[in-house]
Amino acid sequence: MRSVQSILLPCLAGCLAAVACSPATSMSDPAPSAGDSRQAELDALVDSFAGGGGAPVTDERVLAAMRATPRHRFVPQEQQAGAYRDHALPIGHGQTISQPSLVAYMTQELKPAADDRVLEIGTGSGYQAAVLSPLVAKVFTIEIVEPLAQRAAAVLAELGYDNVKVRFGDGHLGWPEAAPFDAIIVTCAPDAVPPALVEQLREGGRMIVPVGPQNTVQELYLLEKRDGKVERRSILPVRFVPMTGGAVE
Numbered sequence: 001m002r003s004v005q006s007i008l009l010p011c012l013a014g015c016l017a018a019v020a021c022s023p024a025t026s027m028s029d030p031a032p033s034a035g036d037s038r039q040a041e042l043d044a045l046v047d048s049f050a051g052g053g054g055a056p057v058t059d060e061r062v063l064a065a066m067r068a069t070p071r072h073r074f075v076p077q078e079q080q081a082g083a084y085r086d087h088a089l090p091i092g093h094g095q096t097i098s099q100p101s102l103v104a105y106m107t108q109e110l111k112p113a114a115d116d117r118v119l120e121i122g123t124g125s126g127y128q129a130a131v132l133s134p135l136v137a138k139v140f141t142i143e144i145v146e147p148l149a150q151r152a153a154a155v156l157a158e159l160g161y162d163n164v165k166v167r168f169g170d171g172h173l174g175w176p177e178a179a180p181f182d183a184i185i186v187t188c189a190p191d192a193v194p195p196a197l198v199e200q201l202r203e204g205g206r207m208i209v210p211v212g213p214q215n216t217v218q219e220l221y222l223l224e225k226r227d228g229k230v231e232r233r234s235i236l237p238v239r240f241v242p243m244t245g246g247a248v249e
């Protein structure tokens with residue numbers, strides 16, 4: 001048994017002026033915009049998702065959430081110019097943020113509902129959590145690299161995503177105090193699905209998880225929990241950074 005220290009990060013900044021950072025809690029609110037002069041770039045990117053080959057994104061709620069999420073705010077300054085190309089980008093500490101079409105596809109396949117409580121493993125920049133924020137009731141997200149967890153928590157707070165909670169810790173343990181979850185999204189690749197995550201998924205819940213070793217093509221699986229058992233379906237070949245750590249309860 002190995003214990004891992006995990007801390008809840010304090011909200012580093014409150015919501016600023018309501019107009020500048022309307023909290024993304026409901027799709028019936030006026031959609032927040034990417035701000036600056038970048039909304040046209042973002043809209044053009046999102047328009048391209050419907051033709052996404054094997055991974056088309058057509059869910060209107062998800063497309064609206066993508067249009068409302070300023071990706072450039074989540075990546076390091078030197079990457080901001082390319083934030084609205086459909087590419088993965090480095091976010092420091094050897095980690096990367098997935099290309100936006102994949103974020104959109106995974107979000108769509110998770111079938112987020114307005115009253116869902118969702119767990120994300122691999123906060124990274126906080127971008128995926130921000131995309132989920134307006135689509136669900138609450139997002140819990142865990143990051144194992146402390147400076148990334150801190151930065152993501154700060155950006156999310158600054159932009160008013162007040163239904164997202166960030167924790168620094170090892171996602172292998174899940175977030176037992178907040179379980180059960182309606183949906184779990186894993187954005188780093190374990191060799192096998194961590195048992196704690198299956199336990200913390202509610203009956204009928206959905207999990208999206210890339211599985212497989214680094215430097216190989218991994219399988220993105222959609223898992224559903226039925227009668228305590230997990231049914232899994234492979235939905236896409238992908239490449240994700242590895243899930244590190246490996247703490248077990």
Ligand code: SAH
Nearest residue numbers: 122124125127128144171187188243244245
């Ligand atoms: N979803 C992120 C991108 C994730 S990159 C975004 O939208 O920006 C994958 C992340 O998983 C990295 O930040 C990496 O540090 C983190 N990670 C790797 N192993 C982990 C673990 N055991 N627990 C929590 N996070 C982990």
